[in-house]
Amino acid sequence: MPNEAPPKFEARGVSRLFGHGKKTTLAVDNVTFKIHDKEIVSLVGQSGCGKTVLAKMLLRLEKPTSGELLFNGKPIDAEPDPREHWRQVQAVFQDPFSAFNQFFTIRSQLKSSFRLFKQQPGEKEMEERVDQALLNVNIKPREIDGKYPFELSGGQMQRMLLARIFILRPQVLIADEPTSMVDACSRANILDYLMKLKEELKMTIVFVTHDIGLAYYVSDSIYIMHKGQIVEQGPPDQVTQQPQSATTRQLLDDIPDIHRDWVHRSAPKAATAG
Amino acid sequence: MADVVLEVEDLRVHYLTRFGVRVQAVDGVSFTLKEGEILGIAGESGCGKTTLVSGCMGLYIPPLYHSSGDVRIGGKTIVGLSPEENRKNVLGRKIAMIPQGALNSLNPTRKIKDFAADMILSHDESVDKREINDRLRQRFERIGLKPDDVLNAYPVQLPAGTKQRVVIGISTLLNPQVVVADEPTSALDVSTQKAVIKLLFDLMDQGIIRSMLFITHELPLLRHVSNRIAVMYAGEFVEVGTAEQVIFDGRMPYTKALMGSMLSAEPGQKSKKPVAIEGAPPNLAHPIKGCRFAERCPQVQPDCRENPQVIRIVGERQVRCQYAE
Numbered sequence: 001m002p003n004e005a006p007p008k009f010e011a012r013g014v015s016r017l018f019g020h021g022k023k024t025t026l027a028v029d030n031v032t033f034k035i036h037d038k039e040i041v042s043l044v045g046q047s048g049c050g051k052t053v054l055a056k057m058l059l060r061l062e063k064p065t066s067g068e069l070l071f072n073g074k075p076i077d078a079e080p081d082p083r084e085h086w087r088q089v090q091a092v093f094q095d096p097f098s099a100f101n102q103f104f105t106i107r108s109q110l111k112s113s114f115r116l117f118k119q120q121p122g123e124k125e126m127e128e129r130v131d132q133a134l135l136n137v138n139i140k141p142r143e144i145d146g147k148y149p150f151e152l153s154g155g156q157m158q159r160m161l162l163a164r165i166f167i168l169r170p171q172v173l174i175a176d177e178p179t180s181m182v183d184a185c186s187r188a189n190i191l192d193y194l195m196k197l198k199e200e201l202k203m204t205i206v207f208v209t210h211d212i213g214l215a216y217y218v219s220d221s222i223y224i225m226h227k228g229q230i231v232e233q234g235p236p237d238q239v240t241q242q243p244q245s246a247t248t249r250q251l252l253d254d255i256p257d258i259h260r261d262w263v264h265r266s267a268p269k270a271a272t273a274g
Numbered sequence: 275m276a277d278v279v280l281e282v283e284d285l286r287v288h289y290l291t292r293f294g295v296r297v298q299a300v301d302g303v304s305f306t307l308k309e310g311e312i313l314g315i316a317g318e319s320g321c322g323k324t325t326l327v328s329g330c331m332g333l334y335i336p337p338l339y340h341s342s343g344d345v346r347i348g349g350k351t352i353v354g355l356s357p358e359e360n361r362k363n364v365l366g367r368k369i370a371m372i373p374q375g376a377l378n379s380l381n382p383t384r385k386i387k388d389f390a391a392d393m394i395l396s397h398d399e400s401v402d403k404r405e406i407n408d409r410l411r412q413r414f415e416r417i418g419l420k421p422d423d424v425l426n427a428y429p430v431q432l433p434a435g436t437k438q439r440v441v442i443g444i445s446t447l448l449n450p451q452v453v454v455a456d457e458p459t460s461a462l463d464v465s466t467q468k469a470v471i472k473l474l475f476d477l478m479d480q481g482i483i484r485s486m487l488f489i490t491h492e493l494p495l496l497r498h499v500s501n502r503i504a505v506m507y508a509g510e511f512v513e514v515g516t517a518e519q520v521i522f523d524g525r526m527p528y529t530k531a532l533m534g535s536m537l538s539a540e541p542g543q544k545s546k547k548p549v550a551i552e553g554a555p556p557n558l559a560h561p562i563k564g565c566r567f568a569e570r571c572p573q574v575q576p577d578c579r580e581n582p583q584v585i586r587i588v589g590e591r592q593v594r595c596q597y598a599e
Contacts, residue, residue, distance in 0.1 A: 047463045138552075153319060153554075180460075183319045183491040188535040188548035210463035217548070254464040255494075258521055258536075262498045263471050 006073030029228035042215035155186030314500030515591030
């Protein structure tokens with residue numbers, strides 16, 4: 001069908017090999033997939049399965065060693081200037097403190113994200129748009145005036161990263177373990193903002209996590225990765241209820257769910273407090 | 275009735291900032307830990323979990339200071355010891371810690387056996403080399419490691435899972451009465467987390483770990499790990515009960531809110547949306563008059579902000595809320 005818009009991302013046999021000679025690691029092994037517009041796709045797998053490398057390739061921070069990676073139907077590196085790509089694809093990482101410079105105020109750093117735009121808005125408009133973005137993540141703009149990253153908690157800093165996304169409004173957001181450094185309460189918050197980005201700004205989101213429970217909650221489609229390969233993919237209900245691969249079953253089994261037995265403890269439980 | 279190993283009585287611990295502001299990070303916490311028991315401590319970031327642990331271990335290193343209260347391990351107080359005495363006689367021997375980043379806590383430039391030998395020597399200089407070697411071999415074998423492969427290796431040469439075992443093995447080398455696990459799994463993926471918990475249970479069954487304080491913000495994890503759970507908020511315990519009581523039938527509004535922010539991967543649960551607790555915990559640099567959770571509590575009553583809240587017994591659990599029933 002010629003009229004149909006091309007998928008946001010399309011990978012055809014993409015691989016990424018690290019090292020040389022005899023010591024090589026195939027971090028991503030011949031993956032093929034399509035990520036459609038306005039979809040939340042989760043990449044799920046254990047540490048070291050290649051999910052972050054794949055995410056970095058989508059961000060144009062790593063180059064595939066073989067295969068073809070298309071963005072909006074064109075090769076991802078068609079444009080020589082990578083900034084052109086970053087205007088459309090942005091990321092939120094695991095550790096917000098390392099993503100911000102400790103020596104500048106948060107507000108000045110949020111304002112500096114406008115530098116990515118081709119046309120700089122005026123000073124007043126910049127301030128207004130920063131304020132608006134902060135309100136989007138439920139932070140009172142005056143609360144962070146003159147504050148440096150170390151003065152805020154991890155959960156608040158993670159929201160600052162998301163505020164940046166509300167300013168830049170990219171087409172695609174790559175969220176790499178955005179909730180693994182924050183407590184359960186801020187986690188629920190951050191997931192809500194991701195849903196908001198999708199619904200209000202029509203963003204396509206690639207969510208990278210090791211917790212299939214989180215993936216189940218946010219995504220429209222889940223890719224399970226194991227040793228660089230995508231071993232299973234499908235809608236969340238299908239993947240979690242009829243898991244096909246051993247990796248998926250393992251991931252599901254390892255979540256400490258309150259309603260079922262998780263780790264069998266052979267010793268009798270000690271007397272509890274009366 | 276099992277023996278009480280750790281007794282904490284009305285412990286108050288504060289930080290003194292360089293501007294002279296006193297932050298009461300732990301404010302009147304009391305609990306006991308019995309032989310063979312795992313007590314889970316849950317709460318948001320910044321509620322005082324880690325400070326409480328430092329207090330229990332006698333690690334009063336400025337800016338952290340002991341304000342009042344007592345900590346007794348095996349009946350003997352550990353408060354008021356000098357740092358040297360504390361290091362020599364308490365840490366590792368009476369109470370030991372399993373660090374958060376188990377993979378980064380080994381010295382990369384030293385062999386495992388030298389690092390482990392330090393642990394023994396720093397508490398007792400009279401032990402000779404051969405005895406150390408025997409003790410290490412015995413212990414490493416018991417926790418399922420091959421001493422020949424491990425002892426002479428450098429940390430980089432070991433796979434992650436083995437390193438984890440080694441760290442736990444070294445922490446428990448001197449058979450401490452209490453082991454403190456402070457978010458031991460928060461940096462791990464779910465599968466490694468499960469393996470670590472299995473190892474801890476295994477050590478517990480073998481009697482190497484005798485009782486444990488398990489600190490985490492993941493309530494579902496505590497449901498499986500601990501016998502009792504204490505929920506902490508703004509430096510106080512707000513609810514203490516058995517794991518089942520706290521998880522499924524919490525009475526303190528904060529416990530309920532904390533459970534509401536959890537999510538579940540069970541089929542058909544997708545509609546159950548996790549709800550974040552709005553607002554932030556109070557600033558402990560200023561004295562708080564009424565209930566500390568009042569500002570964020572969904573069931574707040576006008577007098578909650580006025581009445582100081584005390585621990586009450588509600589249906590076999592301790593709850594710090596005047597309206598809990």
